Each structure stands twice: as structure tokens, then as C-alpha cells.
Amino acid sequence: xxxxxxxxxxxxxxxxxxxxxxxxxxxxxxxxxxxxxxxxxxxxxxxxxxxxxxxxxxxxxxxxxxxxxxx
Amino acid sequence: xxxxxxxxxxxxxxxxxxxxxxxxxxxxxxxxxxxxxxxxxxxxxxxxxxxxxxxxxxxxxxxxxxxxxxx
Amino acid sequence: xxxxxxxxxxxxxxxxxxxxxxxxxxxxxxxxxxxxxxxxxxxxxxxxxxxxxxxxxxxxxxxxxxxxxxx
Amino acid sequence: xxxxxxxxxxxxxxxxxxxxxxxxxxxxxxxxxxxxxxxxxxxxxxxxxxxxxxxxxxxxxxxxxxxxxxx
Amino acid sequence: xxxxxxxxxxxxxxxxxxxxxxxxxxxxxxxxxxxxxxxxxxxxxxxxxxxxxxxxxxxxxxxxxxxxxxx
Amino acid sequence: xxxxxxxxxxxxxxxxxxxxxxxxxxxxxxxxxxxxxxxxxxxxxxxxxxxxxxxxxxxxxxxxxxxxxxx
Amino acid sequence: xxxxxxxxxxxxxxxxxxxxxxxxxxxxxxxxxxxxxxxxxxxxxxxxxxxxxxxxxxxxxxxxxxxxxxx
Numbered sequence: 001x002x003x004x005x006x007x008x009x010x011x012x013x014x015x016x017x018x019x020x021x022x023x024x025x026x027x028x029x030x031x032x033x034x035x036x037x038x039x040x041x042x043x044x045x046x047x048x049x050x051x052x053x054x055x056x057x058x059x060x061x062x063x064x065x066x067x068x069x070x071x
Numbered sequence: 072x073x074x075x076x077x078x079x080x081x082x083x084x085x086x087x088x089x090x091x092x093x094x095x096x097x098x099x100x101x102x103x104x105x106x107x108x109x110x111x112x113x114x115x116x117x118x119x120x121x122x123x124x125x126x127x128x129x130x131x132x133x134x135x136x137x138x139x140x141x142x
Numbered sequence: 143x144x145x146x147x148x149x150x151x152x153x154x155x156x157x158x159x160x161x162x163x164x165x166x167x168x169x170x171x172x173x174x175x176x177x178x179x180x181x182x183x184x185x186x187x188x189x190x191x192x193x194x195x196x197x198x199x200x201x202x203x204x205x206x207x208x209x210x211x212x213x
Numbered sequence: 214x215x216x217x218x219x220x221x222x223x224x225x226x227x228x229x230x231x232x233x234x235x236x237x238x239x240x241x242x243x244x245x246x247x248x249x250x251x252x253x254x255x256x257x258x259x260x261x262x263x264x265x266x267x268x269x270x271x272x273x274x275x276x277x278x279x280x281x282x283x284x
Numbered sequence: 285x286x287x288x289x290x291x292x293x294x295x296x297x298x299x300x301x302x303x304x305x306x307x308x309x310x311x312x313x314x315x316x317x318x319x320x321x322x323x324x325x326x327x328x329x330x331x332x333x334x335x336x337x338x339x340x341x342x343x344x345x346x347x348x349x350x351x352x353x354x355x
Numbered sequence: 356x357x358x359x360x361x362x363x364x365x366x367x368x369x370x371x372x373x374x375x376x377x378x379x380x381x382x383x384x385x386x387x388x389x390x391x392x393x394x395x396x397x398x399x400x401x402x403x404x405x406x407x408x409x410x411x412x413x414x415x416x417x418x419x420x421x422x423x424x425x426x
Numbered sequence: 427x428x429x430x431x432x433x434x435x436x437x438x439x440x441x442x443x444x445x446x447x448x449x450x451x452x453x454x455x456x457x458x459x460x461x462x463x464x465x466x467x468x469x470x471x472x473x474x475x476x477x478x479x480x481x482x483x484x485x486x487x488x489x490x491x492x493x494x495x496x497x
């Protein structure tokens with residue numbers, strides 16, 4: 001069995017894709033997280049249906065996270 | 072009586088179908104979960120009305136989960 | 143006085159109708175529940191305005207549940 | 214001063230009208246409740262703008278309740 | 285400094301106007317409340333853009349309350 | 356470092372502008388608050404896209420608050 | 427590993443860009459935060475699709491925050 005938090009640990013320092021509740025997708029290197037699934041990404045790129053934006057280092061609030069996968 | 076968490080245990084290593092709050096459906100092998108119903112799926116396929124996407128291994132946040140069933 | 147959780151107990155092994163927040167209705171045999179009103183249904187049939195679907199055994203997350211009644 | 218929970222107690226075995234977050238109204242005899250305002254109604258009638266439906270005995274989840282009044 | 289709960293205490297037995305999340309406004313005499321801002325109103329009148337309705341004594345669930353003011 | 360709650364303390368007895376989740380803006384003198392960011396305003400004026408309304412003294416529930424700034 | 431709260435600490439006294447749930451973006455100097463991700467910004471500028479507004483010092487409630495990045 002792979003606990004969700006253990007998978008996050010294995011994803012550290014890898015590029016991930018993140019889907020948020022408002023349908024926004026972010027891609028970046030996962031460099032940190034906490035128990036609420038608040039996340040820290042580096043070299044982040046955000047994609048909405050209209051736009052791609054480079055954001056550098058970002059904090060994402062866990063309660064907006066829908067799914068996390070390896071890039 | 073089958074407790075919801077016990078059914079998740081029985082579903083481990085089986086392919087499940089997952090409905091999320093935004094109407095997204097994912098199909099994949101359940102390999103992990105925790106008390107908040109955060110889930111880990113492998114060989115995941117995501118279906119929205121517009122799109123099918125292969126996502127590999129994913130973490131899903133429990134508070135977006137609506138229903139879980141065996142494939 | 144009938145406590146809500148006691149009524150769920152009386153509904154065990156009976157067919158129930160379940161309304162979810164997204165207006166989805168499920169009908170199935172209630173075989174389990176927990177304190178968060180997470181539910182386990184067997185021989186489940188799901189009805190949306192567009193579709194009837196047979197789903198077998200399902201876990202429903204309690205925070206999406208609106209109402210539960212005997213079939 | 215009338216505490217909200219005390220008013221629920223006084224409403225026991227009386228017919229009440231219940232408004233839910235999705236604008237659904239239910240009318241029925243209140244036969245039980247708990248600290249989360251989960252409710253049990255008997256001889257329940259549900260009204261949406263489109264439909265009146267007889268539902269018998271129902272459990273309503275408290276976090277969908279907006280207002281409760283005597284019929 | 286006037287703590288929000290102290291203001292509710294001062295509003296007891298006075299007519300208040302209540303705005304709910306769904307944009308519904310209720311006017312009535314505040315006769316009770318609890319720590320979750322669940323409220324009890326008497327001689328309640330409810331106004332939606334379409335309708336005025338007399339509701340008598342009502343329980344309102346605190347998590348739908350937006351603002352409370354003296355009539 | 357200015358903790359959010361300390362800034363609220365500094366705003367006491369000053370006129371503030373408040374944005375709520377439903378896009379409503381209120382302006383008034385902050386006379387109280389609690390740990391949930393429930394607020395008490397005096398001489399309150401509410402602005403929606405359609406309307407300006409004088410409301411006197413109001414309680415606002417913290418979980419609808421988006422931003423607070425000095426007028 | 428960079429914990430989300432540690433990154434906020436590193437962002438102190440720097441200009442950040444903040445995305446809120448209602449799609450509002452704020453830019454300002456981060457001068458404070460707490461465990462709920464309530465934030466204090468100075469020299470804040472708010473951008474919605476329609477408008478840019480100067481707001482001075484503001485408190486933002488954490489539960490509306492989606493993402494935080496360095497300007």
C-alpha cells in the first residue's frame with residue numbers, strides 16, 4: 001500500500017502536474033508540502049484555457065488541490 | 072456491515088472508477104488511501120466529457136471525491 | 143426520538159434512495175456507513191437526468207449526501 | 214432566550230418545513246435530530262419548483278439545512 | 285471593543301435583518317443563538333427577489349449567515 | 356512581522372472596507388472582531404453593483420470575508 | 427525540502443502576487459501571515475478583469491487563497 005503522503009514524498013524534486021479546483025493546471029518541481037497538502041513548486045508554469053504563465057516558486061493551498069501526478 | 076474504509080481496503084490493487092465533484096471520472100488501480108479518503112491510483116485514465124487522458128500514478132484529494140466503485 | 147444514525151442502522155440491508163449535492167440519485171442496498179455518513183451501497187443504480195447506470199458496490203462520501211430515504 | 218437546539222426539541226413530533234441549500238423544501242414530522250442538525254422526518258413531502266414527491270421517512274444531512282420552521 | 289457574540293446578546297428580543305448566503309433576507313425578532321451563530325427568530329418574514337413569506341418561528345443554520353443587523 | 360489579527364487590532368475604531376465572498380462591499384467603523392474573523396461594524400454602508408444601503412451596526416460572519424482594508 | 431510555511435517566511439518583506447478563489451489577483455509586500463494562511467499585504471494593488479485598485483494595507487483571509495508567488 002502507498003499512502004498518499006508517501007507518494008508526495010517520492011515525488012519530491014520531480015516535476016509534477018497539479019489540477020486545482022478552478023480547473024487551472026500547474027506544472028513545476030515539487031520541493032515541499034505539509035499535512036494539509038499545501039505544496040511548494042519551483043519553475044512553475046500555469047496553464048488555463050486562455051493562457052500559459054511562468055510563475056517561478058509558488059505556494060499552493062491544499063484545499064484547492066484536486067489531483068497531483070508526475071509530469 | 073461493511074464499513075466504508077473496509078471496502079476501500081478490499082478494493083486495494085483492483086481497478087476502480089472514481090467520480091469527482093467537478094464531474095471528472097478517473098479509472099485506475101487503487102494502491103493507497105488514508106483516513107481523509109485521499110487516494111493513490113496507478114495506471115490512471117481520466118475522462119471528462121471532452122477528453123481521455125493517461126495520467127500514470129496520481130494522488131487525489133479526498134474532499135473532491137463523490138463516489139468510488141469497482142471497475 | 144429517532145437519532146439520524148439510528149435510522150441508518152434500521153435501514154441496513156434495505157434498499158435506499160440517496161440524493162447527492164450534484165442532484166445525482168442512487169438506489170442500492172445499504173450495507174454500511176460510518177460517523178461521517180460515508181455510505182456503502184450494493185447493487186447500486188445511479189440516475190442523472192441523462193442516464194441510468196449500474197455500478198455494483200460503491201462508497202459514497204458523506205459530505206456530498208443531501209438526503210437518504212427508504213426505497 | 215431560546216437556544217436553537219431547544220427549539221428543535223420543541224418541534225419534535227410536529228410537522229416542520231425545511232429549506233435546503235439547493236432550494237428544495239421538505240415538509241414532514243420531525244422525529245429526530247443530532248448535534249450536527251442532521252434530521253429525521255416522517256411522512257415527508259418534497260417540493261422543488263418542478264415536482265412534489267412523497268418520500269416517507271428520511272434522513273437529512275445537517276450541512277445542507279438552511280432554515281427550519283413549523284408548518 | 286464589541287465582540288460579535290456580545291452584539292448578538294444586545295440584539296436579543298429586538299427585530300433584526302439577516303442576510304443568508306443564497307441572498308435571501310429574513311426579518312424577525314431574535315430570541316436565541318448559539319456559538320455557531322445558529323439563530324432563532326420569531327415573527328419571521330422572508331424576502332427573496334420574488335416573494336415575501338411569513339414563517340413564524342424559525343431556526344437558521346449559522347453557516348449560511350452572511351450579515352446580521354438591527355432592523 | 357504584522358500578524359493578521361494584530362492588524363485587525365490596529366484597525367479598531369477606524370473605518371474599513373470589507374469585501375465579502377458574494378462580491379458585496381461594506382464600509383464601516385470596525386468596533387469588534389473575534390478569532391474566526393467575525394466582525395462588528397458601525398455606521399455601515401453596503402454596496403452591491405445595484406445598490407447602496409445604510410445598515411447601522413452589523414455582525415459579519417468571518418467565513419464570508421475575503422479582504423479587509425482601511426478606508 | 428521547503429515547507430510551505432517556511433517559504434512564506436522567506437517571502438516576508440518582498441512583493442508577492444496572490445491569486446484568490448474568485449479569480450482576483452493582488453500584488454503587495456507581504457508583511458505578515460498566520461497558520462491559516464491569513465495574510466497581511468502593504469502597498470497592495472488589486473486586479474480584476476475589469477479594474478486596478480490601490481488598497482494600501484490589507485488582511486486577506488486564508489481560506490480564499492489559491493496561490494502565492496514572488497512578484
